[in-house]
Amino acid sequence: MVAPRRYPDELRERATRLCVEARKDPAGRSGATRRIAEQLDVHPEALRGWVRQAETDEGSRPGTTSAEAARIAELEREVKELRRANAILKSASAFFAAELDRPLR
Numbered sequence: 001m002v003a004p005r006r007y008p009d010e011l012r013e014r015a016t017r018l019c020v021e022a023r024k025d026p027a028g029r030s031g032a033t034r035r036i037a038e039q040l041d042v043h044p045e046a047l048r049g050w051v052r053q054a055e056t057d058e059g060s061r062p063g064t065t066s067a068e069a070a071r072i073a074e075l076e077r078e079v080k081e082l083r084r085a086n087a088i089l090k091s092a093s094a095f096f097a098a099e100l101d102r103p104l105r
Contacts, residue, residue: 007042015040016050023051 015036022032033051037044055061064072 007046011040011042012050015042015047016054019047019051020054 018040019033019036022028022036033048034044036042037047040047052061052063053066056063057065057067
């Protein structure tokens, strides 16, 4: 179960947009993240992470985008389920092979 988010999505999007715009201005770039975080009552490190992810998603920063991360997580869940199914099938085949090898009475 996923823990509930502390900040609503609308606040995250607004704060991220404000921070990205403020960081484009060379005069206001210094301390923009901390200043905006204080104004919106958001933890500065949370906002910094949101901005980094937004920059990665738009392609201006290298890294794994949100869509790629979601796809990777989906594939990892699928691999886990397939490995579990394979283990069940292996144990079932071993069980039935042992049954066939037993002598009849």
